[in-house]
Amino acid sequence: MFDTLSLASLPPADEAIRPAIRALAATAASAADTDERARSWQGYDPAFSRRLGEAGFLGLTLPKRYGGHERGPFARFVVVEELLGLGAPVAAHWIADRQSAPLILNFGNEAQRQSYLPRIARGEIFFCIGMSEPGSGSDLASVRTRADRTETGWRVNGQKIWTSGAPHCDYMIALLRTSGGPDDRHAGLSQLIIDLKVPGVTIRPIRDLAGDEHFAEVFFEDVDLPADALIGEEGEGWKQVTAELAFERSGPERIYSSVVLLDAWIAHLRGVGRDDAATRALVGDATARLGVLRAMSIACTARLAAGESPVTEASLVKDLGTAFEQQLPVLIGDDLASHPDEAVAADLYRALLYVTHVAPSFSLRGGTREILRGIIARGMGLR
Amino acid sequence: MNEFLEPFERMLEALSPPATVRAIEAGGSAAALWDGIAESGFLDALVPEDCGGAGLPLSEIGPLWQALGRHAVPLPVGETMLARTLLAAAPAAPAAPAGPIALAVADPGTAIVVPFGGVAHHVLLESGSQLYLVEADGEPTGVPGSLAARMRWDAPGGVSVGAAPPGGLRAVAAILRAALIAGAADRLTTMTAAYANERVQFGKPIGKQQALQQQMAVMAEDMVACRIAAQLGCAGGLPPSLAAAATAKSITSTAAPRLAATAHAIHGAIGISAEYDLQLYTRRLHEWRLADGSETYWNRLLGAARLGDARGSVDYVREMLA
Numbered sequence: 256m257f258d259t260l261s262l263a264s265l266p267p268a269d270e271a272i273r274p275a276i277r278a279l280a281a282t283a284a285s286a287a288d289t290d291e292r293a294r295s296w297q298g299y300d301p302a303f304s305r306r307l308g309e310a311g312f313l314g315l316t317l318p319k320r321y322g323g324h325e326r327g328p329f330a331r332f333v334v335v336e337e338l339l340g341l342g343a344p345v346a347a348h349w350i351a352d353r354q355s356a357p358l359i360l361n362f363g364n365e366a367q368r369q370s371y372l373p374r375i376a377r378g379e380i381f382f383c384i385g386m387s388e389p390g391s392g393s394d395l396a397s398v399r400t401r402a403d404r405t406e407t408g409w410r411v412n413g414q415k416i417w418t419s420g421a422p423h424c425d426y427m428i429a430l431l432r433t434s435g436g437p438d439d440r441h442a443g444l445s446q447l448i449i450d451l452k453v454p455g456v457t458i459r460p461i462r463d464l465a466g467d468e469h470f471a472e473v474f475f476e477d478v479d480l481p482a483d484a485l486i487g488e489e490g491e492g493w494k495q496v497t498a499e500l501a502f503e504r505s506g507p508e509r510i511y512s513s514v515v516l517l518d519a520w521i522a523h524l525r526g527v528g529r530d531d532a533a534t535r536a537l538v539g540d541a542t543a544r545l546g547v548l549r550a551m552s553i554a555c556t557a558r559l560a561a562g563e564s565p566v567t568e569a570s571l572v573k574d575l576g577t578a579f580e581q582q583l584p585v586l587i588g589d590d591l592a593s594h595p596d597e598a599v600a601a602d603l604y605r606a607l608l609y610v611t612h613v614a615p616s617f618s619l620r621g622g623t624r625e626i627l628r629g630i631i632a633r634g635m636g637l638r
Numbered sequence: 639m640n641e642f643l644e645p646f647e648r649m650l651e652a653l654s655p656p657a658t659v660r661a662i663e664a665g666g667s668a669a670a671l672w673d674g675i676a677e678s679g680f681l682d683a684l685v686p687e688d689c690g691g692a693g694l695p696l697s698e699i700g701p702l703w704q705a706l707g708r709h710a711v712p713l714p715v716g717e718t719m720l721a722r723t724l725l726a727a728a729p730a731a732p733a734a735p736a737g738p739i740a741l742a743v744a745d746p747g748t749a750i751v752v753p754f755g756g757v758a759h760h761v762l763l764e765s766g767s768q769l770y771l772v773e774a775d776g777e778p779t780g781v782p783g784s785l786a787a788r789m790r791w792d793a794p795g796g797v798s799v800g801a802a803p804p805g806g807l808r809a810v811a812a813i814l815r816a817a818l819i820a821g822a823a824d825r826l827t828t829m830t831a832a833y834a835n836e837r838v839q840f841g842k843p844i845g846k847q848q849a850l851q852q853q854m855a856v857m858a859e860d861m862v863a864c865r866i867a868a869q870l871g872c873a874g875g876l877p878p879s880l881a882a883a884a885t886a887k888s889i890t891s892t893a894a895p896r897l898a899a900t901a902h903a904i905h906g907a908i909g910i911s912a913e914y915d916l917q918l919y920t921r922r923l924h925e926w927r928l929a930d931g932s933e934t935y936w937n938r939l940l941g942a943a944r945l946g947d948a949r950g951s952v953d954y955v956r957e958m959l960a
């Protein structure tokens with residue numbers, strides 16, 4: 256069962272880019288405190304994203320004629336692994352590079368590709384994805400925000416919520432209802448590219464429990480869009496979104512959200528010289544799990560590299576990976592606090608609490624645990 | 639796809655059906671099964687070509703070991719493949735005996751449980767960093783259906799084979815055990831999914847219940863993690879690195895009780911019954927978890943190595959598991 260998920264290795268040509276991306280990531284991360292680096296996903300640094308673009312680390316999988324570098328998913332794996340491993344700030348370009356660019360390449364027309372892809376690869380424009388609505392979370396097919404045909408294009412009315420990055424982004428790729436009603440479920444949904452600077456768009460940041468404002472509510476009030484805002488086929492939005500989710504769910508980001516904390520904890524243990532059997536067992540357990548999850552993520556990347564859309568496999572890796580990411584702050588917190596006489600550095604303590612507080616989001620973003628497990632169960636033939 | 643896997647799996651299907659597994663577990667003769675496997679030539683699949691074997695890399699042997707687990711083969715086939723390879727590689731070693739060989743690591747005077755010790759003819763024993771080939775002489779564990787045996791050597795005796803492989807025989811055995819667990823996990827997951835689609839309660843197959851689907855999804859995750867962990871264990875060849883052996887056995891041993899628990903939970907009472915095949919695999923999962931070091935045994939060793947290494951965690955797993 257799931258025989259396609261099998262050990263794979265990163266090709267030497269892709270490994271070869273590691274030193275360069277590591278050096279660049281270090282310029283943004285090496286001077287930062289642990290808790291700042293632990294925010295990697297949420298770290299918004301457009302200048303760093305542009306430097307990544309200039310150095311050729313964005314749009315890696317895009318064709319050269321669109322400003323890309325014609326590398327495979329493995330090259331992107333190496334780049335993401337280095338950025339997250341060091342805790343570099345990736346929020347600005349994250350969605351555009353991971354999802355929007357492949358989506359536009361796969362489903363966009365030539366004019367759309369030429370318009371957006373080179374700018375994404377240069378790190379000049381940033382995207383967010385408009386999926387959730389106040390009444391549509393995991394039940395994504397129930398979206399109500401509409402795009403209606405006009406003489407010149409589309410008119411959008413409605414609201415998105417929990418849109419990561421919206422306050423800083425240039426464009427949203429939104430899943431909208433273009434025909435029928437919520438009862439039609441998957442039918443009648445389309446994806447549109449919305450320029451967030453046009454009249455009628457209001458973005459209201461939502462402060463999170465860690466004090467950050469990375470997600471937002473986005474309101475659309477008679478927002479007029481040109482005809483070419485439609486990406487892909489009208490009514491095919493659900494199919495397109497599903498394909499996109501394989502990109503969203505399979506990457507190394509689904510195992511590394513707590514890795515800065517893990518490394519800081521191990522550095523602490525080395526610093527205080529604690530090496531007893533119980534500590535060794537904890538460290539060994541985390542190391543073994545990280546090693547296997549990384550191999551699983553590479554196995555999933557190999558399916559992407561083979562041209563497949565490994566939706567089930569990606570769900571499987573993401574669910575297991577996020578469980579690991581969530582358990583790390585729990586076990587590290589217990590470990591540190593069960594040794595109350597050890598001095599814990601201020602930034603390690605802040606990083607521990609930051610990761611502890613945001614950890615619930617790990618299994619919400621990109622599809623909840625329950626949704627993913629439903630996908631896996633269907634992949635097992637249960638329905 | 640491994641070209642040897644399909645014929646190997648076909649052979650096991652023919653030679654080691656559940657009825658045969660049960661008969662041997664009940665004390666019946668394993669001679670016919672052993673002869674069939676020995677005649678296939680697979681026992682020397684890992685032995686180097688210049689020593690008369692097929693010289694397959696360990697990464698290609700791993701899938702065969704998983705197949706042994708998938709079929710609950712009631713003989714130390716993987717152990718014998720390893721023992722024959724180690725014997726062939728040792729200059730002063732005796733020729734490999736014809737019968738099944740179990741693996742054991744024991745200090746003098748300490749009684750240990752040897753997997754498949756009850757059906758092995760010989761044991762390749764590591765004692766004091768030296769290997770010895772000794773005749774299998776043990777007592778039943780008293781666990782119903784178990785093929786393991788309790789053994790104790792006051793002095794190693796037997797025939798001296800030479801130095802133990804770097805990292806020890808236990809690390810070698812651990813990756814075999816990880817592969818066996820991965821294979822049994824695959825069979826259990828398939829069986830359990832099929833049962834969930836067949837068993838009707840409340841007017842529909844229980845596999846339609848979301849609560850059950852969520853458990854099955856976790857089972858699939860554990861199963862795939864076991865497979866990848868076993869593959870990682872085998873990827874670097876013999877002898878395995880500490881990181882490879884520890885990762886393989888830690889992950890599979892941690893998952894084994896969860897896999898067995900879910901399989902039983904979904905099957906209900908029939909899964910506990912002797913006549914139903916589920917127990918052939920779940921009993922093995924528990925036994926193999928305990929063999930060659932449990933998850934905490936290997937986690938301690940891996941953790942000690944990790945704490946002594948200044949690299950970041952990503953670099954550590956990337957460079958140590960290759």
